[in-house]
Amino acid sequence: MGRLRFLNAGESHGPALTAIIEGIPSNLKISSDYINKELARRQKGYGRGGRMKIEKDKVKILSGVRFGYTLGSPITLMVENKDWENWTDIMAIEGEPVDKRQITNPRPGHADLVGGIKYGFEDLRNVLERASARETTTRVAVGAVCKQLLEDIGIKIGSYVVSIGNLSIREKLENIPLEKRAEVAEKSEVRIPIPEEDEKFKQLIDEAKKEGESLGGIFEVFATGVPIGLGSHVQWDRRLDGRIAQAMMSIQAMKAVEIGEGFGLSQKFGSQAHDEIFWDKEKGFYHKTNRAGGIEGGITNGEPIIVRVGMKPIPTLMRKKSLQSVDIKTKQPFDAAKERSDVTAVPAAAVVGEAMLAIVLADAILEKFGNDNWIQIKQRMENYKKYVKEYP
Numbered sequence: 037m038g039r040l041r042f043l044n045a046g047e048s049h050g051p052a053l054t055a056i057i058e059g060i061p062s063n064l065k066i067s068s069d070y071i072n073k074e075l076a077r078r079q080k081g082y083g084r085g086g087r088m089k090i091e092k093d094k095v096k097i098l099s100g101v102r103f104g105y106t107l108g109s110p111i112t113l114m115v116e117n118k119d120w121e122n123w124t125d126i127m128a129i130e131g132e133p134v135d136k137r138q139i140t141n142p143r144p145g146h147a148d149l150v151g152g153i154k155y156g157f158e159d160l161r162n163v164l165e166r167a168s169a170r171e172t173t174t175r176v177a178v179g180a181v182c183k184q185l186l187e188d189i190g191i192k193i194g195s196y197v198v199s200i201g202n203l204s205i206r207e208k209l210e211n212i213p214l215e216k217r218a219e220v221a222e223k224s225e226v227r228i229p230i231p232e233e234d235e236k237f238k239q240l241i242d243e244a245k246k247e248g249e250s251l252g253g254i255f256e257v258f259a260t261g262v263p264i265g266l267g268s269h270v271q272w273d274r275r276l277d278g279r280i281a282q283a284m285m286s287i288q289a290m291k292a293v294e295i296g297e298g299f300g301l302s303q304k305f306g307s308q309a310h311d312e313i314f315w316d317k318e319k320g321f322y323h324k325t326n327r328a329g330g331i332e333g334g335i336t337n338g339e340p341i342i343v344r345v346g347m348k349p350i351p352t353l354m355r356k357k358s359l360q361s362v363d364i365k366t367k368q369p370f371d372a373a374k375e376r377s378d379v380t381a382v383p384a385a386a387v388v389g390e391a392m393l394a395i396v397l398a399d400a401i402l403e404k405f406g407n408d409n410w411i412q413i414k415q416r417m418e419n420y421k422k423y424v425k426e427y428p
């Protein structure tokens with residue numbers, strides 16, 4: 037919506053994934069080590085399949101950065117697919133197919149059938165290669181650039197898993213401060229912030245795997261240190277809550293987004309639902325509760341942004357009897373295709389959610405404070421902080 041844009045490209049089993057980011061200002065310190073740490077976080081999480089043992093995602097910065105600082109020019113990021121060398125026949129860029137196998141039995145819940153009809157393919161691999169969430173690798177790389185921008189002005193983003201399948205720790209989270217939740221989650225294999233629950237979650241995932249089943253779940257993403265005034269109430273597509281919801285929904289398999297207490301708010305009386313306003317000489321305007329999740333009228337209110345995202349179960353099932361499907365050529369009933377697959381990817385999706393929130397917030401910062409030279413942008417932010425303190 038604002039000034040920051042990115043496009044990414046690449047097939048899941050093609051040679052590489054790339055992204056071009058336009059709109060990152062000049063003079064921002066960027067490190068590939070930071071990006072690589074984020075890429076490694078996305079690869080972790082209990083329940084992932086064989087592919088994550090093959091890949092060791094590392095970024096190559098190909099443009100827009102010199103001696104560790106951004107130039108204000110487009111930044112190109114590339115991550116190679118290690119698996120590519122096992123797919124050079126099936127995924128050849130040119131020539132005739134050597135391996136004539138085709139995928140003709142679409143998986144319910146994946147893009148196979150609808151994509152095949154829409155784009156006119158007989159081989160559904162032509163769809164699944166790009167529908168695959170392998171694509172989220174470069175989103176995390178772009179998000180890592182945005183996180184470095186945000187951290188330089190004190191905005192921090194984190195996430196953790198709240199539930200997998202019907203196993204939830206939502207009620208138990210309340211007394212653990214946000215940052216602590218993320219910190220503890222980092223050490224848990226399932227990325228849940230309650231270590232005592234780790235084994236229960238792993239057991240559930242193991243059972244699902246044994247049955248050839250898959251699982252979805254819920255993760256929470258948050259941002260702290262966000263100034264008042266990002267986003268706007270004046271036009272539908274400038275509302276920050278709407279922009280965040282779109283960013284989260286754009287992640288493969290996400291089916292629900294809540295900001296703050298979300299659906300829970302709809303069941304409360306008004307007196308119990310809204311966050312009362314207080315003022316203090318030191319803090320300025322503040323709230324003692326954060327049911328709104330940091331956004332009112334499409335504008336940030338200075339409290340942490342809290343987003344909860346619901347992911348459906350992974351569509352590929354490894355059960356002997358998979359889901360009913362129909363062969364697109366013979367029209368005969370068929371078991372849906374079985375490919376190597378994750379059992380659950382909620383922990384990885386949470387890291388992708390962080391990247392998407394970072395991208396939306398970096399965009400909103402540049403929209404409000406300018407977008408060419410990071411040094412001047414930061415000065416404008418300092419002046420703005422003084423203004424907010426002295427308001428009106």
Ligand SMILES: Cc1cc2nc3c(=O)[nH]c(=O)nc-3n(C[C@H](O)[C@H](O)[C@H](O)COP(=O)(O)O)c2cc1C
Pocket residue numbers: 085145146147167168169172287288289290348350351352376377378379381384385388
């Ligand atoms: C991190 C991540 C990993 C995923 N891994 C798999 C997988 O191994 N197998 C699979 O069938 N779907 C997987 N998915 C989900 C599919 O990509 C997704 O369901 C599909 O693209 C259809 O899109 P939709 O669910 O948004 O309709 C994964 C999603 C994410 C976010």
Ligand SMILES: C=C(O[C@@H]1CC(C(=O)O)=C[C@@H](OP(=O)(O)O)[C@H]1O)C(=O)O
Pocket residue numbers: 048085086087088091167168169170171173288375376377378
């Ligand atoms: C490769 C990644 O996730 C993939 C997402 C995915 C899907 O259908 O979305 C299917 C699987 O791919 P493959 O068939 O190669 O095992 C996952 O491994 C990744 O996250 O890097």
